[in-house]
Amino acid sequence: MNLRQSLSLIATLGALAFSHQALAHAHLEAATPAEGADVTAPERLTLTFTEGLELxxxxxxxxxxxxxxxxxxxxxxxxxxxxxxxxxxxxLEPGRYQVTWHVLSVDGHKTEGDYAFSVTP
Ligand SMILES: [Cu+2]
Incomplete structure (x- = not known):
């Protein structure tokens, strides 16, 4: 393999690694209550991720x-x-609440995050 081929291979592997990071980890896709929402006291939190999870x-x-x-x-x-x-x-009493989540996706990667919503009187 010459230098040009080597550089091309490195660029390809880098792009693959990046796309895995961008696409394959479990990121929060949607939540109820949603981030920033003003809601009446919720009976449950529901979070949908972009990948399958290990409960x-x-x-x-x-x-x-x-x-x-x-x-x-x-x-x-x-x-x-x-x-x-x-x-x-x-x-929940009226006020602001923070949801903190951590998940392990089925591909073995951990991700975490948080967001807030508010309960209105
Ligand atoms: Cu991943």
Whole structure:
């Protein structure tokens, strides 16, 4: 392989690695309540990801604006493997809430993130 071929191969591998990062990890695709939404007290949090998840290594946390943890029920994974749902056990008081998620996708990569929504009176 000459230098030009080597550089071309490196560029191709780099592009593949980048596209895997961009496309193949489990990113949050949609959530209910949605990021930034003003909602009445939700009965559950539903998060849909771009890839299948391993439930045993995926989870959600919910915190009030003072940082206090809000208890969630056991999370479940829909049959399609991409939608994580956790029941909200208590009626949320009006205020801002932060959802923090971490997931392991079926391709073995971990991702995490957070977003907030508000419960209106
Ligand atoms: Cu991945």
């Amino acid at each position: 045993a290594f995926s989870g959600l946390e919910l915190n009030g604006s003072d940082g206090s943890a809000v208890e969630l029920g056991k999370a479940t994974l829909a049959d399609d493997g991409t939608t994580l749902t956790a029941p909200v056990e208590t009626a």
